[in-house]
Amino acid sequence: MFDHSRGVLFPSRLPAFHRFAPPQAAEELVQWFWLPEWNLEPGVVSRQTVVSYPALNLVIEPRGVSLVGATTRMSERTLQGSGWAVGALLRPAAVHTLTSDASSLVDTEQSFRAPDLHAQVVAAMGSASDRHEKAVDIFARWLNTRAGSIPSVVQHANTMPKVLIGEGGANTPAEAAVRLAVSLRTLQRMTHRYIGLPPAAIIRRRRLQDAAHVVREQPSVSLATIAAELGYTDHAHLTGDFRSVLGFTPSDYRTESS
Known part of the structure; x- marks a missing residue:
């Protein structure tokens, strides 16, 4: 499962x-x-x-x-x-x-x-x-x-994980707010209260998890393709996200995990 x-x-x-x-x-x-x-x-x-x-x-x-x-x-x-x-x-x-x-x-x-x-x-x-x-x-x-x-207010907040980190999750805080039928400010308050991070940071973390999985499990797929498919601006954006959170580049990770 x-x-x-x-x-x-x-x-x-x-x-x-x-x-x-x-x-x-x-x-x-x-x-x-x-x-x-x-x-x-x-x-x-x-x-x-x-x-x-x-x-x-x-x-x-x-x-x-x-x-x-x-x-x-x-x-x-x-x-x-x-x-x-x-x-x-x-x-x-x-x-x-x-x-x-x-x-x-x-x-x-x-x-x-x-x-x-x-x-x-x-x-x-x-x-x-x-x-x-x-x-x-x-x-x-x-x-x-x-x-x-x-x-009831907490029941509504309970739908956040699916929208923010679930499969097919929102790509931007604005999209997440629309899916949850709340204002962007309300979404920010919800994530602060129940997760402690802003919506954009939560979405970035999900995207980085997905990127790391594909980099490791699909070595034949180019990093540029992975970046495009996961919503990164370009290859450099993907590399920057890896460096800032993980401390190494996608290329280095692919080599070490192979």
Whole structure:
């Protein structure tokens, strides 16, 4: 159902990684759940490099629970030994119940107090069978209970992810505003409240994810063609976007990922 590698710059370096559609109880709250696990030999290091989706995540790990904000740059994490995480890519309806200021979390994370949720997910992940499904079900039910009834204004905001980062998403903030039947100013307030980034930055991030995927997976397609098909002004615009967020050019990325 999901492309597990979208947003991951070097999929061959991934440990075991899964994405799950949310159970019905959490469909209005979560875009999907994600779950990496690793058990590396002593001395082995796995360096994960990701262009994250422009959204907040609630993440459970053995050490605790964190609310992670949207990012404006590439993120890296070095894995060693063994471990796991269970994360939820949040929709506005869930963000509404967890923080009143998504913009304060941009490029950072904060500890989130949810001891019962943490204990139950840790116990589920320690089971031998169906641990992924059990952990996701516990997580979904906890979010659903916390959210309760979703206000109508938040339900409207919940349509933003599809318009801004979904397949066939809007190419400009103005187009996104039209699709959502709101003014551009209202759209800006919505993204600030529930994601923490302006609409243009969210669209750029989706386009960069798409570009990285095509550069890596379709080596025969020219960079100029990729730029044109994804709405970049030209090849130089694509290269500039890569440099500013990732720190390298599309050509360098294509070479390293081949």
